[in-house]
Amino acid sequence: MGEMTVTTLEGRRRPTTSPTAGEQDDRFGRNLLRRLRTPRRPRLWFEILLIAVSYWTYSLIRNAVPEQKSAALRNADWIWDVENTLGIAVERSVNHAVDSVTWLIVGMNYYYATLHFIVTLSVLVWLYRSHPGRYAATRLVLFATTAVALLGYYLYPLAPPRLMPGGDFIDTVIVHNTWGSMASGDLKNMSNQYAAMPSMHIGWSLWCGLTIFALASVPWAKVLGLLYPVATLVVIVATANHFWLDAVGGMICLAFGYAVVRLWYGAFPYALPQQIPPLRA
Secondary structure: OOEEEEEOOOOOEEEEEOOOHHHHHHHHHHHHHHHHHOOOOOOHHHHHHHHHHHHHHHHHHHHHOOOOHHHHHHHHHHHHHHHHHHOOOOHHHHHHHHHOOHHHHHHHHHHHHHHHHHHHHHHHHHHHHHOHHHHHHHHHHHHHHHHHHHHHHHHOOEOOHHHOOOOOOOOHHHHHOOOOOOOOHHHHHHOOOOEOOOOHHHHHHHHHHHHHHHHOOOHHHHHHHHHHHHHHHHHHHHOOOOOHHHHHHHHHHHHHHHHHHHHHHOOOHHHOOOOOOOOOO
């Protein structure tokens, strides 16, 4: 039952069987997986909605993580001790040195409060317009990085240097009365103050920098892409919002994001076609 015949090159006819239900299901599954992995042209309304809902969800979960003050302060002391042992505990010196230059520290306060939104969204818009074939994969790196960071906030509460009792760090937002940061000042109750590990300022800025470096067509843009995460690292330390090791945590989360995309697409996002390839039957 289900037999059919095919004619070979020699003109002889031989029987063959039609695919079984299991084989059809397996073929359907492979085709579905291939279609899901194939980049498609992003739709603007969907992307705006997705990014808005994703950031709202991220903020909601991050701020819903219990503010475990005692554990966060203990962990901050441990991080500070480790950095002293490694000889890299220079955050306090950087914080005091930069705070002595008013225009510089005020600029860094506004940098900390705004650029991780502005630059990240700008890179997403640029990808959407100029690299639609790589957009979904590169966006997935960002989303996977942010998602795994939430585990860090839950599993390892950490106080920023500016909240360490007796640490002699300067809370630059309070001292210079700058606006916009949810880390200090009037907006501090809107943000979990003990979710410093990992630093998503570093995770997001390094994502931006690597994306610009890999895909920009002009050398000066590539250089700016590399300088952006470096400047962000200086800012998060100078404003006493993070330790150096928080930045390492952000880098590890970003590496996880790239690993997810490599496993899903079979390639890193920048190796995918710039434009949307035609769908194969």
